[in-house]
Amino acid sequence: MEKEFIECGRIVNTFGVRGELKAQPWSDRPDFLKQFKTIYVGGVAMHLVSARVHQQNILLTLEGIDNVDKALPLKNKVIEVRRDEVRLAPGKHFVADLIGLEAREDENGTVIGTVTDVLSYPAQDLYEVKGDKTYLIPDVPAFVKEIHVEEGYILFHVLEGLAQ
Numbered sequence: 001m002e003k004e005f006i007e008c009g010r011i012v013n014t015f016g017v018r019g020e021l022k023a024q025p026w027s028d029r030p031d032f033l034k035q036f037k038t039i040y041v042g043g044v045a046m047h048l049v050s051a052r053v054h055q056q057n058i059l060l061t062l063e064g065i066d067n068v069d070k071a072l073p074l075k076n077k078v079i080e081v082r083r084d085e086v087r088l089a090p091g092k093h094f095v096a097d098l099i100g101l102e103a104r105e106d107e108n109g110t111v112i113g114t115v116t117d118v119l120s121y122p123a124q125d126l127y128e129v130k131g132d133k134t135y136l137i138p139d140v141p142a143f144v145k146e147i148h149v150e151e152g153y154i155l156f157h158v159l160e161g162l163a164q
């Protein structure tokens with residue numbers, strides 16, 4: 001079942017003295033949060049006044065948060081957005097929807113395990129698959145053949161050496 005909200009970052013600190021918040025985005029684009037008027041911080045709806053990219057983080061100004069004392073309680077809170085407000089490019093998926101999918105070999109459909117995480121690295125993401133063995137499978141077309149979220153599985157081309 002799809003969740004109504006998607007986790008998309010965490011507030012890691014305050015920034016300056018005017019209540020701006022430094023957030024670590026959990027997206028392939030640091031500016032992802034800029035598109036929203038309302039975000040949910042620790043489950044509470046908050047109006048997003050402004051958002052700007054700073055290095056690999058995003059600096060947020062939220063309505064009603066105008067000094068460090070008001071910003072500090074938000075540190076380490078998870079940022080969520082409503083799923084129905086997000087537009088994904090064709091072929092893109094939410095990581096939350098991939099975790100828990102069955103992992104199958106593309107040649108014969110043999111189940112090799114379950115996707116337990118999607119690890120983000122500079123070169124490409126890696127699918128962590130756990131079954132009898134643990135696999136780290138690069139998120140590139142040579143290895144990720146088909147993703148079927150609705151049917152509950154991903155087809156991977158598995159080479160010897162991917163298992164740990």
